[in-house]
Amino acid sequence: MELRIWSLCGFLVVLAVISHCSGNITSRKLSYKSTKKDVLDAHVMERRNVDNDDFLGDEGIDDEAQKDEGNEEEVVGVIQTEPKKYNVESGLSVRLACVVSPASVPVVNWDKLNGNEVVGLYFNKMKMNPAKFPSNKTEIISEGGVHDLVIHDLDSSDSGEYRCSVSQEAPVSVVHSLRVGPRIVSLTATNNGEVPEGSDLVLTCKVEGLPPPQIIWSRVGSGQEGSNGRLKEGDGTFSFDSVTIQNVKGNASGKYYCYAFNNLGSTQREIDIKVLEKPHAHVHRTEINTGIGDHAIFQCTSRGDPMPEITWFKDNVPVLVDNKHFFISKDGVNSNLTVIPAGISDFGTYTCLAHNYHGVHNRSAELVQRPVIDEVDVTGPKLSFKVHSHLPLEQVEVQLMDETGNINKFELPLPKNLQKTYDFSYEVSEAPGTYQAYLRAKNDKEWSRNTEPIKIKIEAEPINMQKSSIFLQNHAHSVRHSVTLVSSAFMYLLIRML
Structure with missing residues (x-):
């Protein structure tokens, strides 16, 4: 009987515990549907209902939560x-x-x-x-x-x-x-860098910087890339920020550099300069020999900027090329005039005139029947040269003038065959010294013009020195005399010892 009573009491206790847990579970389900504040309030109220002394412990739990929230890691840059x-x-x-x-x-x-x-x-x-x-x-x-x-x-x-x-x-x-x-503010040149030949070129380089920068000028000539040469005192007149080049020539064209520097750094700038070159004419030979019915060619080369035009004149009258005696051909900067003389009037002075809008320039050459001497060469005492003559030669002469002014003439043998160009050579065999030689030749028309003086220097032959026989004899005599003295002294000592 007692056993049944204790069993009933145990069953009632278990039932009470289950009922209490179900209430807590229901309360927690409701709390998840509430806000965070409601949860905290419910929690606090519940803790108060259970035991008022536990409230301060909840505050400690909240502080720890807040402390954990501020423990985020600092960003390190x-x-x-x-x-x-x-x-x-x-x-x-x-x-x-x-x-x-x-x-x-x-x-x-x-x-x-x-x-x-x-x-x-x-x-x-x-x-x-x-x-x-x-x-x-x-x-x-x-x-x-x-x-x-x-x-x-x-x-x-x-x-x-x-x-x-x-x-x-x-x-x-x-x-x-x-x-x-430093900074280069501007780099300018006369007439924007295009200047006529013969005028003055002024280059100005404006710079900024502290301390005030120094300036160096240099130039690379046209067609001389990679060859940058510094301008020197003889190339122009220099001031702080400019240089003036007076009377510029055609070869002054190219790139000019302004180089500015101080102790903080450096910089440079460049400008193109174009010299508008006046025309220049050049004839390859100033005297040409030919004969009637034969041809002669005048060659003329011009330069300038812009490229000059070339006109040919005969005795100051323009050459007419619409006949069979005159022909003109052009090849770049070269102009060739071919003349086939029909008579004496076609001989005379021919002029090559080069012109552009900067001016004119001319050079002249003569068409003659007299002999013409050229290609003169000197090798030691030997002279070699050519004589041009369409007519038979009658005489070729070498004139030698010594240092006192005396002149000796030497006539050279003439070739047997008739030619238009003759090769001659002559070796000077005069006494040692310095001479001036002149050459001339004659055909049945007239003498050629004398050549420019040709300097010839004759060296003296070196003298081979021989040893003097007197020196050898005196030397031998001295040796024999010394031997005799030594022998006599030796014999004297030997006798005394005996």
Whole structure:
């Protein structure tokens, strides 16, 4: 009987526990459908209902939760940009790089370092020291992890060191060096670089920079690429920023360089100069021999800028090429006039005239029947030359004038065969000394013109020196005398010993 009573009591206890747990579960299901505040209120009220002394413990639990919420990890920034040296001309702009990782770094600063002084430029994007750095002088380009500093209109005062840094518990930074070198504002030349030959060329190079830069001028001539030569005092008149070249010649064309430098850097600029060259004419031979019915060719070369036109004249009258006695051909800068004389009137002076809008220039040559001597060559005492004559030669003569003014004439043997061009040679066999030789030749028309004086130097033959026989005899006698004295002394000593 007692056993049944205890079993019934146990069953009632289990039933009470199950009922209490079901109530808690239902309460928790409802709490999930409530707001966070309702949950906390319900929790607090429940704790109060159970035991008022446990309320202070809940406050401690809330503090721990709040403490856990503030324990987020701090973002540590790294600067990925390497230090760099920037060399920039005055008056230009420069962009100093600063790339930070990660992009969420909160504060990036820019400062200028003046020795021990630090001048703040930017705190993030906020400009510092606007009096020293006006708003249009600097700017920040910020995008993602990029925090670049741009400085405009550079001058020498902007030279120095610039630091980009990340403000954090362990700061990191990168320092760039900026050197603002001189600037060439302008490089100009007379008439925009196109000057007529014979005029003055003035080159002016305007520069900026502190300290004031020095200037060096150089030139690369036309067709001389890679050969840059510095202009010297004899090439022009120099001032601080200009050079004047007087009476320029055609070969003064080319590229001219202004090189500016100081202790902060250097820069250069170039300008093309074109000398508008006056016309120049050149005839290859000033005297040409021919005969009636035979031909002669005059060659004329011209130069100038622009390229000159060439006109031929005969005794100051333009040559007419519409007949069978005159022909003109052109090959680039060369103009050739072919003449086939029909009579004596076709001999005379022919003129090559070169002209462009800068002027005219001419050179003349003669068409003759008298002999013409050319291609003179001197090798030691030997003379060689050519004689041109369409008519038979009658005489060829060498005249030698010594240092006292005396003249000796030597007639050379004539070739047996009739030719138009003759080769001659003559070896001077006079006493040693310096001579001037003149050559001339004659046909049945007249003598040729004397050549220009030809200098000939005859060296003296070296003298072979022989040893003097007197010296040999005296030397032998001296040796024999010495031997005799030694022998006599030896015999005297031997007798005394005995």
